[in-house]
Amino acid sequence: AKVVTNIAGMLVADFGSGFVHWFMETWGTIDTPIVGRALMVPFREHHIDPLAFTRSTFLLAWSYPCIVFGSLLAIPVYALLTFTPEEIQKWYHVILLIAVTAALSATTNQVHKWSHLRTGVPRWAKLLQKCHLILSFDHHHIHHRPPYMVKYCITNGLANYPLDLIDFWSKLEWVIEKLTGAKPRQDDMQWCKKLYQLSD
Secondary structure: OHHHHHHHHHHHHHHHHHHHHHHHHHOOOOOOOOHHHHHHHHHHHOOOOOOHHHHOOHHHHHHHHHHHHHHHHHHHHHHHHHOOHHHHHHOHHHHHHHHHHHHHHHOHHHHHHHOOOOOOOOHHHHHHHHOOOOOOHHHHHHHHOOOOOOOOOOOOOOOHHHHHHOOHHHHHHHHHHHHHOOOOOOOHHHHHHHHHOOOO
């Protein structure tokens, strides 16, 4: 049961990374309040210069995910400190699921960074890549082929197999477009022109 819970945590973390990745590349504009400049620009710029973020500092790579997902670790920590042994046993798998999901999600930026590097990756990280426990270069490289609409999940890539098999992201875009009228990636050329001053 523990193995199943750990695998579930890996898949939930991977799907979460994919959802954020897909959303930031697909919807909104660089002028979207709060997240536009801070998040949408880096995600979309990444397809023009995939190695740009590999030159970022350690602090930048870890700060955002640790703040967001590291805070989720407060939930299992609180449970372990305040629950009775009986309550911990009752909720053990939920606590473990949240802990694994949060811990793996916090590493996503660094794992994504390694998946773009042929050299400079620690040996232990390369071993994890070969075991498909974290995202590998060969797996993620497929996402960077136009039209950039597959392999969105970037924690370990395991969730990409079933999601791409059923064409999940394209179908989700179709549903959202039908419900809201919003068109996916409608501002791609606009933000490119703003950032790189491209002419018509």
